[in-house]
Amino acid sequence: MISQFFFIFIAALLVFFIPSRWKGAYTALILTSGILITSIPAIRILATAGALVPAGEWLFSGALPAISIDRLAGFFILIINLTSLTSIFYALGYLRPYSPRINPMRFSIHYFSYFWLWASMILLTVIRDGYAFLVVWEFMTLSSFLLVVFEGDERKTLKTGINYLIQMHIGLLFLMVGFLITGDQAGRTGFDSLSVYFGNHDNLPVFILFFIGFGIKAGFIPIHTWLPQAHPAAPSHVSGLMSGVMIKMGIFGILRVLSAVQSDLLTIGLIILGISLVSGVIGVMMAIVQHDLKRLLAYHSIENIGIIGIGIGLGVIGLAVGNPVMQVLGFTGGLLHVLNHSLFKSVLFFSAGSVYTSTHTRNIESFGGLIKRMPYTAILFLIGSLAICGLPPFNGFISEYLIFSGLFKSLAGLNLYMSIVILSGIIGLALIGGLALFCFTKAFGMVFLGEPRSEAAAKAHEVRPVMLIPQLLSVAAILLIGLAPVLFVRPVMGIAGEVFNFQVPEEISSPVLSNLGSISIIAGIFIALAAGLWVIRKAVTRNRQITMGPTWGCGFTAGDERQQYTASSFADNFAMLANPLLRIKKESDGIEETELFPRQRKFKTHSVDVIKRYLYDIPSDWFLSVLKKIAVMQTGQIQHYILYAFVFMILVFVLTFFNLI
Amino acid sequence: MIQIGLILLAALFFPGIILRTKSIVSGRRGPGILQPLKDIGVLFRKGSVISQTTSWIFQAAPVIGLAAIMTSLLVIPFANFKALLPFEADFVFFAYLMAIGKFFMIIGALDTGSSFEGMGANREALFSMLVEPAFLILMGTFAMLTGYTSFSAIFSAFHMDGNPYAFIYGLISFYLLVQIAMIENSRMPVDDPKTHLELTMIHEVMILDYSGFDKALIHLATYVKFAVYGSLICSSLVPAGWNTALQAGLFFIIQMVFAIIIGLAESFRGRNKMFRNSQFILTLSAIALLAFVVVLILTQKLIN
Numbered sequence: 001m002i003s004q005f006f007f008i009f010i011a012a013l014l015v016f017f018i019p020s021r022w023k024g025a026y027t028a029l030i031l032t033s034g035i036l037i038t039s040i041p042a043i044r045i046l047a048t049a050g051a052l053v054p055a056g057e058w059l060f061s062g063a064l065p066a067i068s069i070d071r072l073a074g075f076f077i078l079i080i081n082l083t084s085l086t087s088i089f090y091a092l093g094y095l096r097p098y099s100p101r102i103n104p105m106r107f108s109i110h111y112f113s114y115f116w117l118w119a120s121m122i123l124l125t126v127i128r129d130g131y132a133f134l135v136v137w138e139f140m141t142l143s144s145f146l147l148v149v150f151e152g153d154e155r156k157t158l159k160t161g162i163n164y165l166i167q168m169h170i171g172l173l174f175l176m177v178g179f180l181i182t183g184d185q186a187g188r189t190g191f192d193s194l195s196v197y198f199g200n201h202d203n204l205p206v207f208i209l210f211f212i213g214f215g216i217k218a219g220f221i222p223i224h225t226w227l228p229q230a231h232p233a234a235p236s237h238v239s240g241l242m243s244g245v246m247i248k249m250g251i252f253g254i255l256r257v258l259s260a261v262q263s264d265l266l267t268i269g270l271i272i273l274g275i276s277l278v279s280g281v282i283g284v285m286m287a288i289v290q291h292d293l294k295r296l297l298a299y300h301s302i303e304n305i306g307i308i309g310i311g312i313g314l315g316v317i318g319l320a321v322g323n324p325v326m327q328v329l330g331f332t333g334g335l336l337h338v339l340n341h342s343l344f345k346s347v348l349f350f351s352a353g354s355v356y357t358s359t360h361t362r363n364i365e366s367f368g369g370l371i372k373r374m375p376y377t378a379i380l381f382l383i384g385s386l387a388i389c390g391l392p393p394f395n396g397f398i399s400e401y402l403i404f405s406g407l408f409k410s411l412a413g414l415n416l417y418m419s420i421v422i423l424s425g426i427i428g429l430a431l432i433g434g435l436a437l438f439c440f441t442k443a444f445g446m447v448f449l450g451e452p453r454s455e456a457a458a459k460a461h462e463v464r465p466v467m468l469i470p471q472l473l474s475v476a477a478i479l480l481i482g483l484a485p486v487l488f489v490r491p492v493m494g495i496a497g498e499v500f501n502f503q504v505p506e507e508i509s510s511p512v513l514s515n516l517g518s519i520s521i522i523a524g525i526f527i528a529l530a531a532g533l534w535v536i537r538k539a540v541t542r543n544r545q546i547t548m549g550p551t552w553g554c555g556f557t558a559g560d561e562r563q564q565y566t567a568s569s570f571a572d573n574f575a576m577l578a579n580p581l582l583r584i585k586k587e588s589d590g591i592e593e594t595e596l597f598p599r600q601r602k603f604k605t606h607s608v609d610v611i612k613r614y615l616y617d618i619p620s621d622w623f624l625s626v627l628k629k630i631a632v633m634q635t636g637q638i639q640h641y642i643l644y645a646f647v648f649m650i651l652v653f654v655l656t657f658f659n660l661i
Numbered sequence: 662m663i664q665i666g667l668i669l670l671a672a673l674f675f676p677g678i679i680l681r682t683k684s685i686v687s688g689r690r691g692p693g694i695l696q697p698l699k700d701i702g703v704l705f706r707k708g709s710v711i712s713q714t715t716s717w718i719f720q721a722a723p724v725i726g727l728a729a730i731m732t733s734l735l736v737i738p739f740a741n742f743k744a745l746l747p748f749e750a751d752f753v754f755f756a757y758l759m760a761i762g763k764f765f766m767i768i769g770a771l772d773t774g775s776s777f778e779g780m781g782a783n784r785e786a787l788f789s790m791l792v793e794p795a796f797l798i799l800m801g802t803f804a805m806l807t808g809y810t811s812f813s814a815i816f817s818a819f820h821m822d823g824n825p826y827a828f829i830y831g832l833i834s835f836y837l838l839v840q841i842a843m844i845e846n847s848r849m850p851v852d853d854p855k856t857h858l859e860l861t862m863i864h865e866v867m868i869l870d871y872s873g874f875d876k877a878l879i880h881l882a883t884y885v886k887f888a889v890y891g892s893l894i895c896s897s898l899v900p901a902g903w904n905t906a907l908q909a910g911l912f913f914i915i916q917m918v919f920a921i922i923i924g925l926a927e928s929f930r931g932r933n934k935m936f937r938n939s940q941f942i943l944t945l946s947a948i949a950l951l952a953f954v955v956v957l958i959l960t961q962k963l964i965n
Contacts, residue, residue: 368774369714369774371716371718371772372716378716382718386761386764389760389764390757391757391760391761391764392754392757392758392761397754397757400753401750401753401754401757404750404753405749405750405753405810407801408749408750408753408800408801408804408810409749409750409804409810411801411804411805412804412805412807412808413808416957419805419957423798423801423953426794426797426798426801427794427797427798427946430756430793430794430796430797430798431790431793431794433757433760433793434760434789434790434791434793434794435790437760437763437764437786437789437790438786438787438790440764441764441767441768441771441782441786442783442786444768444771445767445768445771445772445779445782446771449716449718449768449771449772449774450714450771450772450773450774451714451774511749512749514748515748515749515750518746518747518748518751519748519754521746522732522735522736522746522754525732525735526728526729526732526758529728529731529732530724530725530728530729533724533727533728533878534721534724537720537724537874537875537878540705540874541708541709541873541874544707544708544709544873544874545708546708546709546710546711546873547708547709547710547711548710548711548712548713549710549711549712549713550712550713550714551712551713551714551715551773551774551775551778551870552712552773552775552777552869552870553775553777554777554859561774563776564774564775564776564779565771565775565776565778565779565780565782565783569779569780569783570779570782570783570786572783573783573784573787573935573936573939574787576936577787577939
């Protein structure tokens, strides 16, 4: 695998020398071959048991980091490959309008970083050596940074990108410290030495280091602040790839570390579960009040990371209390949700990007009626929405069902303390489901239904097939997982067992699989019923008189698109309820008493990310203001600096005289 | 199959009983018990007016709503008859099936571009979101009490364990299920189906633009939904071990009592102020949590 991989690296470099209009196609070609080459061992490892360890010469001088594919790596490679594939072909269409405006060099850099993002993610899954892992992790950060700042002419985009870069390096620092601490005497470090370290040290502190380091990438609240900024700023195919796959590398890292952890499991499980619940609920609550379609989706990524975390947390607690039901269902649900989220979130980001391409806006308030102008994109977005809400018969339901059933099934046998923990998981997951439904009825309804709210929306048109077809691949997978879950859950169960070193007992796996079998039957019946009713409806109403008329407006028919419910008004009653947490700001100028003919006026609402504000903005503002006061000393006059040195020396002298230092 | 037949049979008479109760209480002669069915028959034969603003979503919504509720019948048990397709944690599936129906009804309402319907859609979305935890806590408590996680297994084990305290929980769950059913079906005190002002409606305003066949489907879905909740209520009250014929009798009596309760509530209660509704619904979750604590005590986890 490695030698072909090396060959592809060289080939990818050639993108700089390809004529401008072929760069995209060339990258797609190279990437597709790379995806084929890497998928084969991944599929092979998933089909057979036991770790395959191809050793080989490596690029980094001196070090020979161990490279091995286990089933977890295989699973993640397939996830990365699928979304990278759909994303690059989508990009061919998405980037076309940019090509006259943007200099070809920037395209080359973009495509090359795209390739590197893919390659670094693949490598991360197989590298076991700590230093090599960190280097590749850094490659992933840098390449994704370059991808985010594709439209770097806008100051805001560049600023967001730099913010992303800085936060990722804070994460890197935590990982570096984590790997350094866990190194062995010979100075070698990595996932293999991790388990040795965990065997005879405290597990919790080091785990927390890794959790923060990987968690920043994954976007757990409260270390999520880069995510809602970077996703909207990036081009849509990149947002899809980053949200669908790249943030999962954080989850991957956490899983790798968890598989080595040996004690303090209960505390760790509770921490993961707690943070995930907070991420899930607050993420979706924040999503509801966003006006920017892509930022809304970005907050949903936080929510879904939360759901994945709930599954993993449940599994870890299961390991701690020795409850195989919790282990199997928690880990399986969490892992499957990684796959599911990568599918529906990329579809959602891609269709949001299609909407952006044809309307040039991301503001939810200025869409409307797009289902008539972009019918295919509307269907794709609808399927994505249904899947992300966890509704049957789509894939999101399967993973949420697994986690739910893990929670419910373990409820009976546990002690008081654990029952309450599990119940809070149930309440959290139920709330997340309801809130997601609220959010996506709003998003779909406001973007695609009703009358156009702006001229841009009225003039929208369907995007090119090259942007639609890649999404079909993801949609096919969404439906396949939703309708035939057994095919996917069985291998994922095996992966979970291998990572955490437990056997999946037959008496646990077989009822789960038979439940999923019933779900596919019922889902089939549901679809058949709906289709049957539809046919009956068509047949019966064919002979009926069907009149088209304006929407009922209480006798007032001169209504126009401005009288429609807006996204803000849709979210208003929820925002009122959640105001302590969301801090919505409304600005409007009231009508004066003497104003007989009100003039045109404006109304503004906007929400603050409360966690970002109170945890980062206010403390850092305070810190800056203190520093500013101290900066009075920095006068720029050499006499003053000499005076400071003199005072310092006297201080040292006096303190030494009194034996204080 | 028998439970599906019973539920559908109950669904036929359910709205009529509510109507009769209301007319008797208010001293009117009122329509016959079959009047709602006749109304539906009329709707089925009628043509319809469809808004120009709408798309296929508007027409698909009632179909999917009814299909979802009919599909949910497959996991509902009756007496010692198991559901047709019971599986573990099928109540999660049930809750999400209800949700998919709601999803489509909400976007169906938004499809018209009417501000009234937007308002109704938004309220429906908010209230159904708030009620979801209450239902799942309730079922979670059942699961903890019985050790099973499917409707069929829970209800067949619920009264069998010889635990007299189960009766207490049966009563609490009766109260909660009635309230949840009222909210899910947009009835008093959360929503008033008979109000004449669009601004104060929830469900009625969402379906403002529906007519003819589609409207009939929506009404049918509501009736079946009532009967489904009625049958859950029945299962939580009547031990599954009893004689089947007796249970079938009790089933209809309970459905009737349930309908009468709704009728009485609508005759004597006012609708909540709209923004108090969220409080009201959250209270249900609080009561469900309380019931959870009660069960913790019953199962001797809290005090032993």
